[in-house]
Amino acid sequence: MNLVTVIGAGPAGCEAALQLARRGVAVRLVEMRPGTMTPAHRTGDVAELVCSNSLKSDEPANAHGLLKAELREYGCFLLDCAERARVPGGKALVVDRERFSAEVASALAEAGITVERGEVRELPDGIVVLAAGPLISDALADSLARALGAERLFFFDAIAPVVSAESVDRAVAFPGSRYGAGADYLNCPLSEAEYRRFVDELVRAETAPVRDFEPARLFEGCLPVEELARRGPETLAYGPLKPVGLRSPAYAVVQLRQENAGGTMFNLVGFQTRLRHGEQRRVFRLIPGLARAEFLRYGAMHRNSYLDAPRVLGPTLAARARPGLFVAGQLTGVEGYVESIGAGLVAGVNAARLGRGQEPRAWPEETMLGGLLRYVATGPGDTRFQPMNANFGLLPxxxxxxxxxxxxxxxxxxxxxxxxxxxxxxxxxxxxxxxxERALAAAREWAARQ
Ligand SMILES: Cc1cc2nc3c(=O)[nH]c(=O)nc-3n(C[C@H](O)[C@H](O)[C@H](O)COP(=O)(O)OP(=O)(O)OC[C@H]3O[C@@H](n4cnc5c(N)ncnc54)[C@H](O)[C@@H]3O)c2cc1C
Structure with missing residues (x-):
């Protein structure tokens, strides 16, 4: 079998490389650090965790825990490494990050994989797993855009929170689009008093610290909702919360837009934010209809490059325009360490299959991993596609x-x-x-057939 090149030794690339080696495939794993650093990484270590050392919940009843339980069924290497690097963290899988990287380095060495250091500036020929992450180098990003025929990679500086549909109070939120154009949105009406209280709390709420690499200048077209509110007490009422065209006597209206085909998730339109997670829960639950909102994804602000995956990737993570190119990790539009590892596992398994002359396969959609990758491949195309983490809204x-x-x-x-x-x-x-139960049964059956 031919050699497979894996670009990027982050969590996704390392998992992909190990899955390839397990299947007897020769791997060339290339990492640009420490010679060329990204704005967020601090070391030359493989699988460096750039921020938190928590891999989130380890309880299968939780979406993140379910994803982990499934990945263990598939023989995920990096979760084994995380287990060996585990430190106390309650119900979460929390690791000593240096130990974690050291464990991954040992696993690579044991599998006979050496890490070649240097920046890849052009996509190489042959079967490739691209796992260069959200901070992919510019030269490689340009080469990728050319190969995929995509005009550009997306750069979003802010994302809005997503809530579960079932947690929205339908006795308060009413369906309807502006000017009678369908009923695609849910609308949360605010009286003047409710609006004033909301704006007061919003401008006082605590924001997450800005990391060095983030642009100090905020982009005008994508301002966080709290920044808009700071411009004046009426700015939101004349901006994203304007009540016009809705046949409602409300002073202001927060619109919720359906996020997925199944209608199980809604995002808060215009609510890109830098507020801390706890503050998002506290302040956004003041919005009528959202008092019991379940946050499936929190709003966030950081530099983040990812593909317009619904247009360019299939659910096997193969590029539509170049079937020998598999994309893994956060670059695919999944969000989070474990989600990135999961995408690395799928890309590695499928790259090995292609090398053996077998068809790459899509994961079962009733599993968390399959649901996530299905969303990535079929979610809203164009500029509405935004990174997604594990959550129950992804499952049928x-x-x-x-x-x-x-x-x-x-x-x-x-x-x-x-x-x-x-x-x-x-x-x-x-x-x-x-x-x-259904997801775990499907994952076990899938693993048994591997
Ligand atoms: C600042 C920041 C903070 C984050 N914090 C969290 C968090 O706390 N929790 C969480 O769950 N998720 C977090 N994420 C999201 C995500 O989980 C991480 O980005 C995760 O590291 C993604 O894994 P990856 O393997 O896809 O990419 P990465 O970990 O970024 O790995 C990609 C690797 O590719 C290398 N590379 C890039 N270009 C080239 C090239 N041209 N040639 C060779 N090598 C190249 C990079 O040096 C890097 O080592 C964060 C993301 C960012 C950007």
């Missing part, structure tokens, strides 16, 4: 019998002991449980 809905709210009581305690408080087990919980 699970139907379950029963009443709206089936309350399950804890077992009756012994005589003389107080009866325990009933533990509410709602239909939503049951649906989640079904989704988790």
């Amino acid at each position: 809905p699970a139907l379950c019998a029963g009443k709206q709210d089936d309350t399950v009581f804890s077992p009756t305690p012994g005589p003389g002991l107080p009866r325990q408080k009933p533990r509410a087990r709602t239909k939503k919980h049951q649906r989640r449980e079904l989704m988790v």
Whole structure:
């Protein structure tokens, strides 16, 4: 079998390289650090975690935990390394980042993979896994754009939060588009008093610190909502929250736009933000209809390059215009360390399949990994496609019998002991449980067929 070139020794590239080696494929793994650094990396280590050392929840009932459970079924190398580098972190998988990189370096060495150092400026011929990350070097980004026939890579400086559809209070939020053009949006109406309170809290809320590499100058066309609010008390009411064209007496309206084909996720239109996650929950829940909003993705601001994946990638992560080119990691439009590792695993497995003359395969869509990659390949095209992390809105809905709210009581305690408080087990919980069971069963079956 031919050699496969993997570009980038971040979490995605390392996982891809290890999956290739496991399948007997010779790997050339190229990393530009430490000779050429990115604005965020600090070392020349492989699989450097650029920011937090948390790989998020490890509980399968949580979307991030489910993704990990699936990846373990597929024999993910980097999660094994993370386990060996684990430090106490409650329900999350938290690692000592240096130990984690050292474990990945050992795994690569054990697999006979040496890391070649140097910047790749042109996409090489042959089968390639491109895992150069959101801080891909400019020369390689240009070469990629030419190869894919894409006009450019997307550079977004801000992303808006996404909430689950089922957490929006439909007794308050009403459907409708401006000027009667359909009912594609959900609209959260604010009275004048509600608007003033919201703006007051928004301008006072705490923002996340700006890292060195981020542009000090904010782009006018993509201003964070809190920056707009600081320009004047009426700026939002005449901007993204203007109530016009909606046949509503509200003073201001927050619009929610459907985020995925299944209608399970909605984003807050015009709400790109730098607020800390806790502040997003606190302040955005002041919006009528969002009091119980479940945040599937938080708004964020940082430099972030990624492909217009729905246009250029298939669900196998092969480029539509060049089937021997697989893209992995955050560059595909997935967001997060474990999501990037998952995309690396898929790209590595599929690159090996192609090398053996087999068809690359799409992952089952009822799994978290499959749902994520399906979103990447089929999500909203053009400039509306934004990075996505693991969440239950990506999975097909699970139907379950029963009443709206089936309350399950804890077992009756012994005589003389107080009866325990009933533990509410709602239909939503049951649906989640079904989704988790279904995803894990599909992942096991998939792994058994590998
Ligand atoms: C500043 C920042 C902070 C983040 N914080 C978090 C966080 O806290 N938690 C989280 O879950 N996710 C976070 N992310 C998102 C994401 O999880 C990480 O970016 C993750 O590292 C992506 O993995 P990757 O392997 O795709 O890319 P990377 O880890 O960036 O790896 C890509 C590698 O390719 C190399 N490379 C680039 N161009 C070339 C070239 N031309 N030739 C050779 N090598 C090249 C780079 O040096 C790098 O080592 C953050 C992203 C950024 C940008």
